[in-house]
Amino acid sequence: MIEEELSAMAAELSGKLSRVRKSFVLQVSPEKVKDACQHVSQLDGYYHLSTVTGADMGDKISVMYHFWKGKEFVTVEADVPKSDRHLPSISSELPSALLYEAEVKDLLGVVFDGNPLMGTRLLLPDIYPEDAPPPLTKEADPEKIRKMMELE
Amino acid sequence: MSEEEKERREVGAGLMEYSPENLVPFGPVHPSLKEPEYFKLILEGEKIVEVHPRIGYVHRGIERAAQDRTWVKNIYLFERICGICSFAHSLAYTEGTESLTEFQIPVRAKYLRVLIAELERIHSHLLWLGLVGYWTGFDTLFMWIWKDREHVLDLLEAITGNRVHKSFSTLGGVRKDLTPALVSKLEEETKFITERVKYYETLVHSEETLVSRTRGVGRLTKEIAERLCPVGPLLRCSGIDRDVRKEDPYAAYEFIQPEVKTSNAGDIESLLSIRLAEVTDSCRMISEALDRLPEGPVRVPFPRIIPRGDAFFHVEAPRGELFYFIRSNGTPKPERVKIRTPTLANLLTAAEMLKGRPLADVPVVLTGIDPCFGCMDRVTVIDVDKSKKWSVSGEELRVYGIEYYRRGAGKR
Numbered sequence: 001m002i003e004e005e006l007s008a009m010a011a012e013l014s015g016k017l018s019r020v021r022k023s024f025v026l027q028v029s030p031e032k033v034k035d036a037c038q039h040v041s042q043l044d045g046y047y048h049l050s051t052v053t054g055a056d057m058g059d060k061i062s063v064m065y066h067f068w069k070g071k072e073f074v075t076v077e078a079d080v081p082k083s084d085r086h087l088p089s090i091s092s093e094l095p096s097a098l099l100y101e102a103e104v105k106d107l108l109g110v111v112f113d114g115n116p117l118m119g120t121r122l123l124l125p126d127i128y129p130e131d132a133p134p135p136l137t138k139e140a141d142p143e144k145i146r147k148m149m150e151l152e
Numbered sequence: 153m154s155e156e157e158k159e160r161r162e163v164g165a166g167l168m169e170y171s172p173e174n175l176v177p178f179g180p181v182h183p184s185l186k187e188p189e190y191f192k193l194i195l196e197g198e199k200i201v202e203v204h205p206r207i208g209y210v211h212r213g214i215e216r217a218a219q220d221r222t223w224v225k226n227i228y229l230f231e232r233i234c235g236i237c238s239f240a241h242s243l244a245y246t247e248g249t250e251s252l253t254e255f256q257i258p259v260r261a262k263y264l265r266v267l268i269a270e271l272e273r274i275h276s277h278l279l280w281l282g283l284v285g286y287w288t289g290f291d292t293l294f295m296w297i298w299k300d301r302e303h304v305l306d307l308l309e310a311i312t313g314n315r316v317h318k319s320f321s322t323l324g325g326v327r328k329d330l331t332p333a334l335v336s337k338l339e340e341e342t343k344f345i346t347e348r349v350k351y352y353e354t355l356v357h358s359e360e361t362l363v364s365r366t367r368g369v370g371r372l373t374k375e376i377a378e379r380l381c382p383v384g385p386l387l388r389c390s391g392i393d394r395d396v397r398k399e400d401p402y403a404a405y406e407f408i409q410p411e412v413k414t415s416n417a418g419d420i421e422s423l424l425s426i427r428l429a430e431v432t433d434s435c436r437m438i439s440e441a442l443d444r445l446p447e448g449p450v451r452v453p454f455p456r457i458i459p460r461g462d463a464f465f466h467v468e469a470p471r472g473e474l475f476y477f478i479r480s481n482g483t484p485k486p487e488r489v490k491i492r493t494p495t496l497a498n499l500l501t502a503a504e505m506l507k508g509r510p511l512a513d514v515p516v517v518l519t520g521i522d523p524c525f526g527c528m529d530r531v532t533v534i535d536v537d538k539s540k541k542w543s544v545s546g547e548e549l550r551v552y553g554i555e556y557y558r559r560g561a562g563k564r
Contacts, residue, residue: 021251023464048381048394050466051492053477066464066475071400073464096381099205099496106208107215123208136216 052100240469248465261325276470325451372418384472512556
């Protein structure tokens with residue numbers, strides 16, 4: 001029944017639902033992320049947001065929101081182009097995402113519009129250069145960044 | 153206000169005149185300090201109104217480093233994320249990676265994984281309880297408990313070869329098998345721990361030092377917990393009975409089920425009883441696992457290349473749900489591994505629990521969530537009324553908390 005609800009949701013948000021073993025992945029466009037996450041978190045028992053993951057997939061960054069209940073994860077996934085790394089923040093509806101979004105912003109440079117922590121750093125050291133690529137992106141070369149930080 | 157406090161405020165007042173660039177901070181990163189974390193507390197007189205955490209002082213870029221290492225090497229890398237729950241990390245990673253393949257892991261290995269995971273839970277909870285004793289000024293409790301914890305560490309060393317980084321779980325099973333001598337030693341020691349915990353259970357609810365510092369402190373409600381999604385004992389102390397071992401069993405947890413303990417009190421005292429009950433329950437699970445331990449191999453050969461795919465995997469570490477996202481691109485190295493440790497999930501809740509509490513409760517509440525070594529060296533305190541700012545170390549705050557309650561200021 002969760003599958004039916006999710007496929008109805010996918011149709012409504014013009015997203016794509018796929019199954020990864022015992023979990024579901026709901027792919028939506030960046031502007032629909034907020035709606036999708038809110039819908040999923042209101043499903044019976046799926047209020048627990050495990051974390052927000054970002055992964056550099058070459059020309060885009062995929063951002064995943066993992067909701068957990070029982071034996072399944074429901075993951076809402078959105079791909080953000082590297083040229084325009086913006087996503088609406090879900091933290092006003094789901095405050096548990098506050099720190100997770102700040103982590104993705106620090107490590108991959110995705111800005112979550114509406115998250116109050118976007119102006120500060122959560123994880124990155126203050127000396128990490130502003131103009132260096134975020135550390136988890138494929139462009140980030142540890143050697144070069146060390147030089148920029150004048151550690152060598 | 154004592155002379156000492158006056159002096160501290162005057163010294164602290166000077167801080168405001170310096171711009172941040174001119175400050176040379178001692179810590180939060182310093183080898184002599186315990187694990188660094190930085191909380192900016194905003195006060196109104198004695199009462200905390202706002203808490204801002206700043207983390208990352210020991211961020212070592214492990215997720216990035218993992219992308220350059222092979223699947224097997226990463227086990228040992230992830231284990232080094234935490235010195236207390238190192239096995240939980242290697243377990244989540246190995247089981248998550250195994251779930252990407254069709255390989256069947258020997259049942260005996262699954263049982264042995266449960267065994268070590270539960271031993272680790274016992275040592276972690278005992279360590280935490282000792283720390284609560286330390287932060288509340290009950291140092292004797294700290295010494296007793298850490299002495300008992302040595303028994304568990306000795307067991308871990310005897311079984312896995314190491315006290316801290318056990319390197320026990322590996323892709324395809326576990327690296328070592330149990331000998332009959334170890335089985336009887338395990339039985340003996342779990343009995344010993346169960347007996348000791350019985351004593352501590354009466355102690356923590358009757359000893360005045362502990363009760364006055366923990367009862368009613370915190371107050372986490374179910375509504376807040378559902379909004380902020382804490383994990384582990386912190387979630388269960390708000391009355392929600394969620395435990396990954398029970399809800400989404402991994403390893404051999406479908407055969408050896410935990411009893412999930414909850415409480416509706418939502419304070420630090422209920423965290424004490426939940427964690428102690430979990431220690432007793434872990435002892436029971438260990439003896440059950442030993443009784444039912446199946447014969448057979450403990451390891452099967454495992455491929456170097458993992459098929460393409462995503463794995464969402466989580467385990468119940470001593471501190472709560474530990475989440476791993478593993479993405480394989482079909483090469484000998486992972487494409488992306490994301491780790492969310494329980495402390496990050498619990499941080500916001502701790503900040504919420506602190507609001508409205510006196511400054512003296514900071515050490516106990518922050519230790520209450522069991523951050524890997526409850527330490528808050530370099531806490532910046534801003535007093536709203538006086539617009540003054542000063543820094544205190546965790547040790548100063550500990551002494552301050554003990555003094556505060558000794559003066560009777562915390563009496564309700």
